[in-house]
Amino acid sequence: IWNFLKEEHPELLPKKQELLGKVQNEFYTEVVEKRRDYPVFTEVKELFRKLTEEYGVKVGLATTDTYASARACMDCLDASGYVTFWGTDDGTLPVKPDGKLVELAAESWHIKPEELLMVGDTPNDMRFAHNGHAFAIGVLSGTGKIHHMECVADDLIESVAELPAWLEEKRGRECLVIEDNGIGIQAEDLPRVFEKGFTGYNGRADKKSTGIGLYLCKKIMDKMGHKIWIDSEVGKGTRVYLELTRQEWNPE
Numbered sequence: 401i402w403n404f405l406k407e408e409h410p411e412l413l414p415k416k417q418e419l420l421g422k423v424q425n426e427f428y429t430e431v432v433e434k435r436r437d438y439p440v441f442t443e444v445k446e447l448f449r450k451l452t453e454e455y456g457v458k459v460g461l462a463t464t465d466t467y468a469s470a471r472a473c474m475d476c477l478d479a480s481g482y483v484t485f486w487g488t489d490d491g492t493l494p495v496k497p498d499g500k501l502v503e504l505a506a507e508s509w510h511i512k513p514e515e516l517l518m519v520g521d522t523p524n525d526m527r528f529a530h531n532g533h534a535f536a537i538g539v540l541s542g543t544g545k546i547h548h549m550e551c552v553a554d555d556l557i558e559s560v561a562e563l564p565a566w567l568e569e570k571r572g573r574e575c576l577v578i579e580d581n582g583i584g585i586q587a588e589d590l591p592r593v594f595e596k597g598f599t600g601y602n603g604r605a606d607k608k609s610t611g612i613g614l615y616l617c618k619k620i621m622d623k624m625g626h627k628i629w630i631d632s633e634v635g636k637g638t639r640v641y642l643e644l645t646r647q648e649w650n651p652e
Contacts, residue, residue: 442559442560442561444477444479445477445478445479445482447560447561447563447564448479448482448483449482450564451482451563451564451567452482454564455564455567457567458484458485458509459482459483459484459485460483460484460485460486460487460505460508460509461474461483461485461486461487461488462487462496462501462502462505462518462528463487463488463489463496464489464495464496465488465489466488466489466490467486467488467490469488470486470488471486484508484509485504485505485508485509487501487504487505496524496525496528497524497525497527497528497531498528498531499513499528499530499531499532499533499587500532501528501532502516502518502528502529502531502532502533502534503532503533506532506534513532513533513534513631514533514534514535514631514639516532516534516535517534517535517537518532518534518535518536518537519537519539519560519563520536520537520538520539520542520544521538521539521540521541521542521543521544522542522543522544523544523548523549523552523591525538525544526538526549526552526553526554526591527552527587527588527591529554530552530587530590530591530631531587533631533632533633534631535554535555535629536552536553536554536555537553537554537555537556537557537563537566538550538552538553538555538556538557539556539557539558539559539560540556540557540558540559541558541559541560551591551592551595552591554627554629555627574643574644574645575641575642575643575644576641576642576644577639577640577641577642578639578640578642579637579638579639579640580637580638581636581637582637582638583602583634583635584632584633584634584635584636584637584638585600585601585602585630585632585634585638586600586601586602586634587634589601589602590630590631590632593614593630594614594615594617594618594628595611595615596611596612596615597610597611597612597615598611598615599611614630621642626642626643626644626645627641627642627643628640628641628642628643629641
């Protein structure tokens with residue numbers, strides 16, 4: 401738009417900010433204030449109520465929309481009262497997939513980023529979670545396809561409506577954490593560390609990695625019906641989580 405003005409109407413350039421403000425106001429009026437048909441896959445207000453009141457979960461939003469747009473959506477769904485962190489794109493906060501936004505949410509709730517669950521329906525959402533060292537839950541009822549999501553998500557659910565059941569299943573789970581204070585893993589490599597033959601930045605640097613170890617770990621854990629996931633920060637170290645709760649075995 402500004403290139404067009406520069407070439408065709410240079411006299412309007414001094415009024416750039418004024419024009420931008422008018423465009424934003426018009427957009428907000430037409431798209432946000434007048435919209436009342438937000439597509440949902442479950443009763444959002446009841447889901448947020450159950451998560452906060454029955455499970456003690458803090459609810460936050462991370463979006464590239466503005467606060468006004470996100471708030472209008474939540475107001476329309478009568479769910480704003482349950483949201484205690486607004487990670488919106490208004491020029492003052494990091495924007496996803498910047499992992500610093502996850503860290504800010506964790507800080508506001510007085511928890512560690514590793515204790516935070518990021519629920520999203522795109523591979524970019526999953527990368528965003530890993531960039532901030534959160535646990536990534538992929539939702540398959542949105543835009544993401546299973547063959548894209550399963551390689552980057554730590555776990556998958558069909559719909560956000562399944563979150564309470566997912567939390568209930570995880571209650572009382574035993575988890576072994578193996579941690580080091582080494583060089584860490586690049587954020588962009590984390591979603592692929594369990595792929596066969598993948599060595600990543602560190603492996604290419606020392607040329608000793610085979611890309612087989614973590615692949616075999618994942619294969620073994622999958623066969624045993626357990627989960628394995630990793631979070632890491634460059635220069636600080638890596639944590640490997642092994643979910644080891646025993647399952648009831650009923651041979652038939």
